[in-house]
Structure formats: C-alpha cells, structure tokens
Amino acid sequence: MPQLPDVPLHGLYGESIMDHFRSPRHRSALASSDIETEEFNPFCGDRVILQIKLDDAGRITQVSSRSEGCSIIQATASMMAEALLGKSLAQAAALDHAFRAMMRGESLEQESAPELGDLVAMQVVREYPVRIKCALLPWLALEVGMESHQLGQAERD
Amino acid sequence: MTTATSAFDVARIREDFPVLQQMVNGKPLVYLDNAATSQKPQSVxxxxxxxxxxxxxxxxxxxxxxxxxxxxxxxxxxxxxxxxxxxxxxxxxxxxxxxxxxxxxxxxxxxxxxxxxxxxxxxxxxxxxxxxxxxxxxxxxxxxxxxxxxxxxxxxxxxxxxxxxxxxxxxxxxxxxxxxxxxxxxxxxxxxxxxxxxxxxxxxxxxxxxxxxxxxxxxxxxxxxxxxxxxxxxxxxxxxxxxxxxxxxxxxxxxxxxxxxxxxxxxxxxxxxxxxxxxxxxxxxxxxxxxxxxxxxxxxIGMDRIFAYESELLRYGTERLSAIGGLTLIGTAAKKGSVLSFVMDGVHPHDIGTILDAEGIAIRTGHHCAQPLMDRFGVPATARASLAFYNTKEEIDVLVKGIDRVIEVFS
The missing domain is CATH 3.40.640.10 (Type I PLP-dependent aspartate aminotransferase-like (Major domain))
Known part of the structure; x- marks a missing residue:
C-alpha cells in the first residue's frame, strides 16, 4: 500500500481506510431486517443502503451496509457495520454521537465514550471539509433507520 | 503547431492573472476549472x-x-x-x-x-x-x-x-x-x-x-x-x-x-x-x-485566436489522457470545446479531485448540474478538467502526473 509521504494528504488514503475500501465488510444484503434505510446524496451520487437485524433482546445481530461512491463513504460504511454488530440501539446511538463529535473535532468524556475502533481513522477527513458529508451519510442512514424503527415500536406499543 | 497558436504568448497572458501566481498545497496552482468560473485579469x-x-x-x-x-x-x-x-x-x-x-x-x-x-x-x-x-x-x-x-x-x-x-x-x-x-x-x-x-x-x-x-x-x-x-x-x-x-x-x-x-x-x-x-x-x-x-x-486577444489555441490544448490533452489505462473520456464529439470529462476504473471522481488538489490542480468533480446527462452515460459523476486560454501544455502534463498519482494510490 503506497503511503506517499510527500503528498500532503494527511493519511487520507492510509492503510485502514483503503483496507475497508478495498475489502468492505458486511456488504451482502439481508433476506429480512428490522431496520432498512437508503440515503442518497444527489450532489455526488453517494448512496448507502443499510439493513439491521435485531434479536429478541434488541441487540444488533446482523448488518448489511451497501454503499456506492468514493473511498470515504465506502470505508465509513464498512467500519460502521463492523462497529454496530453486537450493540443495542442505545449503544448504536451513542456510537453515532461519538463519531459525529469526533468529526466536529470535539472530545467526549472518556468514561461515557464508546470505542470507535477503526473509525478513528476517519478523523483525517476533518482536513477535507467538503468530504465530511461523505463520511456522515452512513450515519445519517443509521439515524433515519433507528428513528423510524422507534416510531414503529411506539405505534405497536 | 499552427501559426495561430505559435503566435500566442501564453506566458505573457498569464502575467495578467494575479490569482495564477500562487502556490496551492505547496505546488504551483494549475487551474483547470474554467467551465465553473474563469479567473480575472488585472484590468478587470x-x-x-x-x-x-x-x-x-x-x-x-x-x-x-x-x-x-x-x-x-x-x-x-x-x-x-x-x-x-x-x-x-x-x-x-x-x-x-x-x-x-x-x-x-x-x-x-x-x-x-x-x-x-x-x-x-x-x-x-x-x-x-x-x-x-x-x-x-x-x-x-x-x-x-x-x-x-x-x-x-x-x-x-x-x-x-x-x-x-x-x-x-x-x-x-x-x-x-x-x-x-x-x-x-x-x-x-x-x-x-x-x-x-x-x-x-x-x-x-x-x-x-x-x-x-x-x-x-x-x-x-x-x-x-x-x-x-x-x-x-x-x-x-x-x-x-x-x-x-x-x-x-x-x-x-x-x-x-x-x-x-x-x-x-x-x-x-x-x-x-x-x-x-x-x-x-x-x-x-x-x-x-x-x-x-x-x-x-x-x-x-481575439476570440478566433483563443479558439485556435484552446483547440490545440484540447488536442494535446485528449491525446495524453486517452493514453492512460483505465481512464475513459466522456464526450468525444468531432466538434468540441476545451472540456475533458473523464471517469477512472475503480476510483470515484471525488477521490480523483482530492488527490489532484493535493498536487495544486483544481478540477471539478460531480454531476456538473447535468444529472440527466450523467444518467445517459450511466455514471453518477465525472471528473472534469476545463481549459482556458491561459492554460498551458505543461499544466496538462502536471494533470497527467496527478492522475498517475491517483492510479498509484488506488492500485
């Protein structure tokens, strides 16, 4: 993997991002899901289809995160899918909150902040303000999906 | 080169544009986004x-x-x-x-x-x-x-x-x-x-x-x-x-x-x-x-001279870009103005744009406010280098080197 140290890319195309871009995780569609959303950015054609399967305890047991577009959205979608597995929706919301805070350059209180894992690599995108929206699209899909799931739950209750 | 282009003193013309005399990301600015907007001469x-x-x-x-x-x-x-x-x-x-x-x-x-x-x-x-x-x-x-x-x-x-x-x-x-x-x-x-x-x-x-x-x-x-x-x-x-x-x-x-x-x-x-x-x-x-x-x-400067000079730039740019493997030019009309739209295998135009920007090269990426046209060619977006009379063949060479960098990063 060429790192091009003479190019001032701040590691934008570094090992972790390019690994998730080249070998995206959890891209197979799920036959059935509890949450399903699609988000699209008409300005660049970036697209993400997110599916989540929950168990009876409300934990995420399966994720499908299919994205089209640039390296940033594809890597984020892959990393997000990996990070979501095994979490409750409340933990997923906390992860979303922590990721957005990182992208704004804010530091969260250590004890309450969930582990971002590979997602930490995405903070380089802050150096490229016009590309931040690429990194946020999968999270928008997650938020929209969780919101409509909660609305659906509320209606059933 | 035709007489019209050899008589074209682009070095002299570039001196009229203060914005072109700068470094971007440590490299001399190569401004190839003229279809979006042109730069302004000192007289304006x-x-x-x-x-x-x-x-x-x-x-x-x-x-x-x-x-x-x-x-x-x-x-x-x-x-x-x-x-x-x-x-x-x-x-x-x-x-x-x-x-x-x-x-x-x-x-x-x-x-x-x-x-x-x-x-x-x-x-x-x-x-x-x-x-x-x-x-x-x-x-x-x-x-x-x-x-x-x-x-x-x-x-x-x-x-x-x-x-x-x-x-x-x-x-x-x-x-x-x-x-x-x-x-x-x-x-x-x-x-x-x-x-x-x-x-x-x-x-x-x-x-x-x-x-x-x-x-x-x-x-x-x-x-x-x-x-x-x-x-x-x-x-x-x-x-x-x-x-x-x-x-x-x-x-x-x-x-x-x-x-x-x-x-x-x-x-x-x-x-x-x-x-x-x-x-x-x-x-x-x-x-x-x-x-x-x-x-x-x-x-x-003369609109006919501008057209002749830019046509020569376009011919050169088309020749150089066409020779790059995995790069496809979108728009190959027989009668064509100085626009080079392209897509690259496995690389989204946004990534092309960001890597080129690191080289000081300004191009446009996206759907260019022509979504039905993107649909016609089956692409979500393209990268577009658009030339003006103050651009040079040397700048096209810098673009080609920048595209080589894109290929290197995504290889």
Missing part, C-alpha cells in the same frame, strides 16, 4: 476598484457628475457586449444576473405569454439544469410538454431525432451552444434554420461558448442568446441576455420596479423602452462595467 480587477474608488453613483437618475460618469460607463459596457455578440443594436442587450437569470426571464416572460396546453418545448439531453428546470416548471404550469433531443455515445445531438420532434405543437427550442460536461459544440445555425422554417424561435445557452469562441448572433440567427459574465473573465452576478428587438418589444416585463417604467400613477404604469423594460431596480453597475472590461480584454 482595476476597473472594479476604479469604479468604486472614483465613479460610484446610480445610473440614469442624477444630473451630477458622478452619476453621469457611471451612466456613461454602464452604457458603454452595453455597447461592448453588443459588439461582442454582433447584435444589431444596444437595446437588444439586457443585463441580467447570469445565464440562469436570462433563461428564467425568457421562460417567465416569453414562455408564459406563448405557451398553452398541449404545446411543446424542445431541449436536449446535454442541457445544464438551468436550461431544463425553468422549462419543466413552465410546462407543468401550462399543461405543456418538454421534448428532449437524444444524443449519441460521442455526445452529439441526433439531428434526425430533432427533426422528428419539431411539430406544429413546438413553441420554442432551447439548446446549449457548448455542453459544459461533454464540450460538444452544437450546430446552432442548422438547429435555428430547422426551427425557423417552422416558425419556432430558438434560445441558445451560450454560457460555455462565449468564453471560448467568436459568437455572432446575427449569423447564428437565434432569437435569444444568454451568457454569464463570470465565465468570460468578468465579475459574478452579471450576464447578458440578447434578444431580437421585435420579440423583446412584444414581451411583458419579468420583474417590476423602478427604471423599467416611463410613468406611474396609482391607476396604471407605462413601461419603459428596451432594454430598461427588463432591468428593474438599480442594476449591477460595477458588474456591468467590469464585464465590459473583461470582454475588451478577451476581444483584444
């Missing part, structure tokens, strides 16, 4: 500074000296624009905000007046959104229909299909002179002739033509011609709508206010003569005067 910057420093005043109102100076310069800019397009008279030159504003003016004024249920407007697949949406909305409002001329894989209009689309229901043809994505130069004279033989007027979107070639509206025969100041080295927020005077005379005003009136009582208003009928309110005086300076600047 000086004209704007001089206007606000010495002459700032309102036009066509005061009897004082400053107002007279501002009015003279404003009127002179209109004459300069008339000469640039070879219009028959100054009153056929309406100052507007830009191409989008000019098209909206015609849609609202001429379109509303002439369009009825079942009528049709013809556009093409390669139109910018600005030359789609005003007509689409007008058609929805009037119960009329939009008809679209298809293109071939090279990005050229299918003239036979156009012929078939022209019917007694056709009320207007609105077509781009040069495509902002493909670079295709459309055969406007032929398009106009075919429309006129059926009594149909033609609007030409000249946003991507006026900066690069000599435009003669009388030779083209078109009824309306629109272009933006900021793409011809002038300021933003100013542009020109040319219209044949008999058409403009018969059209109702688009926006209402002062300057566009002859007399006002609370019962009725008598509209002013052309061009003022279409210029309500205090106009963009500095912008118009700056546009005049810009037109003078490029006219002094």
């Amino acid at each position: 910057i000086d004209t704007l500074v001089h206007y606000y420093t010495s002459d700032n005043s309102n036009v066509h109102r005061g009897v004082h000296t400053l107002s007279q100076r501002a009015t003279e310069d404003y009127d002179a800019a209109r004459s300069t624009a008339r000469q640039f397009l070879n219009a028959a008279s100054d009153q056929e030159i309406i100052f507007v905000k830009g191409t989008t504003d000019g098209i909206n003016l015609v849609a609202h004024s001429y379109g509303r007046q002439h369009l009825g249920p079942g009528d049709e407007i013809i556009i093409s697949t390669m139109e910018h959104h600005s030359n789609i949406i005003p007509w689409q909305v007008l058609c929805q409002e009037k119960g009329a229909h939009l008809r679209v001329i298809p293109i071939n894989d090279a990005g050229e209009l299918l003239i036979d299909e156009y012929e078939r689309l022209l019917t007694p229901r056709t009320k207007l043809v609105s077509i781009t002179h040069v495509s902002n994505v493909l670079g295709t130069i459309n055969p406007i004279e032929q398009i106009v002739e075919m429309a006129h033989s059926r009594g149909v007027p033609v609007l030409v979107d000249g946003a991507q033509a006026a900066p690069h070639m000599a435009v003669d509206v009388q030779k083209l025969g078109c009824d309306f011609y629109v272009f933006s100041g900021h793409k011809v080295c002038g300021p933003t927020g100013i542009g020109v709508l040319y219209g044949k005077s008999d058409l403009l005379e018969a059209m109702p005003p688009y926006q209402l206010g002062s300057e566009m009136i002859k007399s006002v009582t609370f019962e009725r208003t008598i509209y002013n003569d052309l061009p003022y009928k279409f210029e309500p309110g205090t106009p963009h005086i500095a912008g118009a005067i700056g546009l005049g300076a810009a037109i003078s600047y490029i006219s002094d």
